[in-house]
Amino acid sequence: xxxxxxxxxxxxxxxxxxxxxxxxxxxxYRRDGFAAATTRAVADLADVAPATVRNHFPTPLDLAAxxxxxxxxxxxxxxxxxxxxxxxTAERVARLTRELVAFFERGGEWWTILQQDPELAQAWxxxxxxxxxxxxxxxxAALGPxxxxxxAVAVTRTAIGPPLHYALRQAGLSADAAAAxxxxxxxxxxxxxxNTAG
Numbered sequence: 391x392x393x394x395x396x397x398x399x400x401x402x403x404x405x406x407x408x409x410x411x412x413x414x415x416x417x418x419y420r421r422d423g424f425a426a427a428t429t430r431a432v433a434d435l436a437d438v439a440p441a442t443v444r445n446h447f448p449t450p451l452d453l454a455a456x457x458x459x460x461x462x463x464x465x466x467x468x469x470x471x472x473x474x475x476x477x478x479t480a481e482r483v484a485r486l487t488r489e490l491v492a493f494f495e496r497g498g499e500w501w502t503i504l505q506q507d508p509e510l511a512q513a514w515x516x517x518x519x520x521x522x523x524x525x526x527x528x529x530x531a532a533l534g535p536x537x538x539x540x541x542a543v544a545v546t547r548t549a550i551g552p553p554l555h556y557a558l559r560q561a562g563l564s565a566d567a568a569a570a571x572x573x574x575x576x577x578x579x580x581x582x583x584x585n586t587a588g
Contacts, residue, residue, distance in 0.1 A: 424510035458517030
């Protein structure tokens with residue numbers, strides 16, 4: 391008599407195995423960098439066969455891309471709903487800045503890792519591009535009447551983006567103080583820009 395087979399259980403097992411493989415890859419990226427996350431090393435850490443890793447992720451770049459997407463999702467970048475009910479450009483930019491600071495704080499470890507591991511940064515290019523597109527849409531939503539002003543977009547992106555935030559944190563500011571400093575820079579500039587454009 392044939393053994394009964396439950397498709398749902400197999401799918402759960404597959405998802406659990408995939409999750410272990412991703413967790414192993416992320417641990418290796420964190421600890422030793424992209425180059426160390428060979429199929430064999432990932433398989434050993436995930437306690438699966440190398441063929442199982444390749445079955446889920448045919449190449450190390452496929453695995454890296456999936457891991458990058460998972461990290462981005464886990465870090466919960468701000469979304470347009472965070473600007474709901476906020477009327478003025480200044481209020482929207484302030485809200486977005488605070489949301490971004492919280493996101494940057496959650497992602498600080500990975501920011502540092504990516505700065506030190508160009509191979510991983512390249513492997514996560516697709517996830518980075520996805521984040522950049524979402525950030526650009528969010529930034530334009532926050533800028534309201536200045537959304538189509540490329541200079542306003544570029545200056546605001548620089549003033550509230552990760553390089554300045556992490557530089558302020560390295561200078562010794564708390565996350566809240568860094569957000570306040572970023573807003574001290576950008577809000578007066580945006581007000582002047584709105585008045586010039588209007």
